Amino acid sequence: MDKAVEQKEEKKYNRFQWFLMAFLIPLIFAVAVALIVMTFSGVNVFEKSKEIAEKMPVVSGWVESKKEPSTEEIEKEMIDLEAEIKDREAELDQIETKMGNKDQEIERLQLEKGQLELQIDELTAIQEENKRAFKDIVRTYETMSAKKAAPIITKMSDAEALKILTNIKAETLAAIMENMSPEDAAKFTGLLTSESAGENE
Known part of the structure; x- marks a missing residue:
């Protein structure tokens, strides 16, 4: 086996x-x-x-x-790629143009801002000068005799007179009002009352 x-x-x-x-x-x-x-x-x-x-x-x-791709296919692919490159270049040009415009806009706004700041400074200086000048005027009326100040104030426009009368001391105001004619005193008292009522509202 x-x-x-x-x-x-x-x-x-x-x-x-x-x-x-x-x-x-x-x-x-x-x-x-x-x-x-x-x-x-x-x-x-x-x-x-x-x-x-x-x-x-x-x-x-x-x-x-x-x-292997044929010559026609290679040429077509090259044309497509060149077209895509041109599209990308056009997009880049647009972006650069937009950025250039933005930069010009920023420069223009900064110039405007600078000019506005200069104007504000000038107006602030004028305002400060006006405040000083007005304080000097008020001080002049306070040092002036009430007999001389009263006829001058009555010759002013209501707005100018009211401006001075609301800024002088209370005792000077009382003395000037005493030296005014009753008609003028009544007129300016009414104007002062209206002014103070308007401020309180």
Whole structure:
């Protein structure tokens, strides 16, 4: 029984050895020699094998064929890319123009702001000067005798007279009113009353 099994196994080994020696090893050797010869003769073996594989029905599915683009396709792609570059350049130009305009606008607004600040400073200085001048006028009427001040104030416009009368001291105001005619005293008393009523509202 054991001998029969051994004989079967030997037959299997013998067939495999025969296959190796008679077919597989010579085939590998022949392929190696062919590859060396083709390489030395200047043939690109891998490209050639790829071409042959692409022509075979079943193997062509395994080989990934990379199609080279045609001249027309390359030119079209170049034109598209150039058009895209021009579009980007136009966009950049627009952005730069907008930025330039914004910078000019900022400069103009800063100049206007500077001019307005100068005008405010000038008006503030004039206002301060007017306040000082008015205080001096009020002080003059306060130091002047009521007999001389009363006729001058009655000759002024109601607005000017009222402005001075509302800013002088109470005792000076009383003295000036005493030296006015009853009509003028009544008129200015009414104006002073209206002024103080307006301030209280």
